[in-house]
Amino acid sequence: MTESNHDWLRKDDVQSTKASFPELFFDLVFVFALIQLSETLASDFSIGIAAEAILFIFALWWVWIHTTWVTNLLDTEIEPVRLLLFVLMFCGIVLAIALPKAFTDMGLVFALAYSAMQLIRSLFALYAFRGTDAASFMTFFRITAWLAVSSALWIAGGLAEPQMRATLWIAALAIEYAGPAMRYWVPSIGASPPETLDISGEHLAERCALFVIIALGETILTTGKNAASHMDNAGTPLVLCCAFLSTIVMWWIYFHDGQEKAADKAEETAQPQATAQYLFTYGHLPIVAGIILTAVGEDFSLSHPQEEGSYTYAPALLGGPILFLAGTAWMKTVSSRFIPYSHAAGVILLAACFLSVPFIANFAIQVLATAILLFVAVWEYVALRRRMPRAA
Structure with a gap:
């Protein structure tokens, strides 16, 4: 048959x-x-x-x-x-x-x-x-x-x-x-009716989470490869530790209290197609872009740790984490209707670091970016722990 x-x-x-x-x-x-x-x-x-x-x-x-x-x-x-x-x-x-x-x-x-x-x-x-x-x-x-x-x-x-x-x-x-x-509007036919595709929100959430892991894994691969070729630089061990820590912290920020809620939201909503579009199709773009740019900034700080900071490279060193935090903040806000103030504070602090770019070396910018990401993760973790008894 x-x-x-x-x-x-x-x-x-x-x-x-x-x-x-x-x-x-x-x-x-x-x-x-x-x-x-x-x-x-x-x-x-x-x-x-x-x-x-x-x-x-x-x-x-x-x-x-x-x-x-x-x-x-x-x-x-x-x-x-x-x-x-x-x-x-x-x-x-x-x-x-x-x-x-x-x-x-x-x-x-x-x-x-x-x-x-x-x-x-x-x-x-x-x-x-x-x-x-x-x-x-x-x-x-x-x-x-x-x-x-x-x-x-x-x-x-x-x-x-x-x-x-x-x-x-x-x-x-x-x-x-x-x-x-625009729901793929076509002349003489019109736009596609909403909710025509029978999608699985849980599956889309898992696939997007796996792509985030791919992007984070690429960060580890390129950072490790670059560090291996610059071990003669005095600042390489410090930058390597910061780069690895920032990758771990980004993983924590995304998965600890974001991905699962996004999956639940996509699966339980009455409008799965529309929800998936703004939560995953559009909403995950800044998250992925932020991880990629962060990897580029880490690679550059590894190869030029003592070089004075420049606004040419600051969009990667600081802009990558800003994009990542903004994207995860959007995902968590849409999923839980709760604004993560820790992420907003992180974006503000990272943006403020642009003022110091001409006065400090690349490795110092990397240390600042990693410290702010860690600060955001700790703040969110503590805030969630405090909210748990109230929810119970």
Whole structure:
């Protein structure tokens, strides 16, 4: 008996809410992509390179989170869905290889790999829902139409000169990021009705948490590799300890009182699709971007510990933790309706540290950033402990 595309949909059982081995295998490509991005930034962190990196962070997150939405709806233990992930993995490897030179001689390769991942995945989902779920089918029809427009801009940018390339790629990303907010409105068809996709909020929360672990793991890998090549510097042991501690503290801040509440909120809400969009699709972007920029700042402080601070590198050394705290504060506020004042205080303190940048060395900026992150974690831990008896 042949397998119908109806059998490709995710089953409603306990196991279906857990990340599958094919999904975890797929994530390995993004470990490579994040390492490529981090090393490119650390080697030449100028304002122009930083702007390009922001574009790449937006692109990598968007292709990953949209693939996660599709695997949330489909059964990844079925062979056709596994084959889809393998194809996307190969395209992801090509994309990661081209990333460091995307604004020089490999722009078209990057654009083709990115567009292929977006369109192949969307067309596959379109076929999977054909004849099984009319509302979901039309939603993916709209998504495919939007991605076709953005892909044309990606490819046109890959063929253009670097300055025009950036403009076209920013326009492509703007279209893609506006899509969910506008419910993929298409002329003559209109916008997709709300809550058309039967998603599992718990599964999305777990997948996003795993991507945060990937980003934190990439931080440890690149920091360890950079420290090994700079052990002759007197400040390396101190910066390495701070870098490792800041990674642990970021893990603690995200997982100790944030991730589980986000999963509960996504699973228990009456509007799972809308909640997942602003809690995960959009809400996790600053968290991931903050971790990546923090890793870049740690790499730079390892390679130039005694060098006087500069506003060229401060956006990574201090801006990364600011983005991370702002993102986790948003996630926790949405999940629990309780504003984490510790995070707000951390953002203010980190922003104030920008005033001291020209007067202290890079390793001192790193120590300050780590101390503030630790202060936030301790404050939140104590506040939560005090609230527990009242809740009981």
